[in-house]
Amino acid sequence: MSRKVEAFISEKLNDQHHSGLYRRLTAFNEDLVDFSSNDYLGLARSKGLALAIANRQPAFPRLNGSTGSRLLTGNDSFSEEVETMLARIFSAETALVFNSGYTANLAILSSLPHRGDTIIYDELAHASIKDGARLSLAKRYSFKHNDLNDLERKIRNASGRVYIVVESIYSMDGDVCPLEELVKIAEHNDACIILDEAHSTGVMGTGGAGMAVDSKLSQRIPIRIYTFGKAMGVHGACIAGSARLREYLINFARPFIYTTAPDYHTLASIACAFDFLRANIELQGMLQEKIQVFENEMRTHREFRVMPGAIQTIHIPGPEHVRQRAMELRNHGFDVRPIVSPTVPAGKERLRICLHTFNSVDEIKALCNLLKT
Numbered sequence: 001m002s003r004k005v006e007a008f009i010s011e012k013l014n015d016q017h018h019s020g021l022y023r024r025l026t027a028f029n030e031d032l033v034d035f036s037s038n039d040y041l042g043l044a045r046s047k048g049l050a051l052a053i054a055n056r057q058p059a060f061p062r063l064n065g066s067t068g069s070r071l072l073t074g075n076d077s078f079s080e081e082v083e084t085m086l087a088r089i090f091s092a093e094t095a096l097v098f099n100s101g102y103t104a105n106l107a108i109l110s111s112l113p114h115r116g117d118t119i120i121y122d123e124l125a126h127a128s129i130k131d132g133a134r135l136s137l138a139k140r141y142s143f144k145h146n147d148l149n150d151l152e153r154k155i156r157n158a159s160g161r162v163y164i165v166v167e168s169i170y171s172m173d174g175d176v177c178p179l180e181e182l183v184k185i186a187e188h189n190d191a192c193i194i195l196d197e198a199h200s201t202g203v204m205g206t207g208g209a210g211m212a213v214d215s216k217l218s219q220r221i222p223i224r225i226y227t228f229g230k231a232m233g234v235h236g237a238c239i240a241g242s243a244r245l246r247e248y249l250i251n252f253a254r255p256f257i258y259t260t261a262p263d264y265h266t267l268a269s270i271a272c273a274f275d276f277l278r279a280n281i282e283l284q285g286m287l288q289e290k291i292q293v294f295e296n297e298m299r300t301h302r303e304f305r306v307m308p309g310a311i312q313t314i315h316i317p318g319p320e321h322v323r324q325r326a327m328e329l330r331n332h333g334f335d336v337r338p339i340v341s342p343t344v345p346a347g348k349e350r351l352r353i354c355l356h357t358f359n360s361v362d363e364i365k366a367l368c369n370l371l372k373t
């Protein structure tokens, strides 16, 4: 490699070390109690779901890979069948499947807002939303987290078509967006809401349809992103919306056009995961019970704000401090991950605790006792 490039890589890695932000891969440790994965309903570890996927007989000669982009050889009737099923679940005219939620956000934000338009996103929006906005030629601004006055201020200064991008449940804070008020503001200002339902897919709504459907607002939110790698326990994502929107994405969204289509196994897994959840919908209630146990334990703890869903956070400023605390919990057998900058702003480091159907009451209480000390 070029000496200049080598020097650049070393310098950047040294900086990461010195600022305490160095990242490394750690293998999932089965011996620890999982309080960190996004597998809220336990579907990623469900033997029943694994069996259903394995038993779903392929109807096509291409058993493994999809062989090309959806626009070339990667499309077949099964892809469209799964999309019809997803559209029905998410109460939309159509759905278009993507390889991941990251790609879906890049696809919509890089293709729809054009030069002269304005994207306004919540400051705590996921990196894929910010990256998608960066790929667009539109102007982009953030508004203060869940602050509708700030949003309205930003809308007043906006030009062109205006896109408001929010998440139903925020991935690093676990709080929810004020969806109904956002919809009213969007309608009043002729703005278009793009709602990322990554952390509500599966855990909320009939059949796991998420927050927009659950709060009967789906018909007023034209663009919705659902991901399947979290509570659904599999992989992939879709954008739900009108038939014209789907046509638009097929024609203009480069992250859709220039990539190999999801393979049969991915599509079958998505279909099976939703069938499985429909047949085991009590999992949603079981998760709520576990959240309730956590809430009862932590309610009286000073400086702790209980969140309504499966994602809870304990703020511990400073990357070293939060890492140290996570390590202590790990030594007690609990897998809780520290979240540091740039995933969250510097100074807002936190422990991110994810609750699951499979965490026992005793495990949750033991974790809470450690958190309180």
Ligand SMILES: Cc1ncc(COP(=O)(O)O)c(C=O)c1O
Binding pocket: 100, 101, 102, 103, 105, 126, 128, 167, 171, 196, 198, 199, 227, 228, 229, 236, 237
């Ligand atoms: C809010 C949000 N959107 C999108 C994504 C990306 O989804 P995926 O993991 O399927 O790429 C994530 C993943 O962490 C997320 O939290």
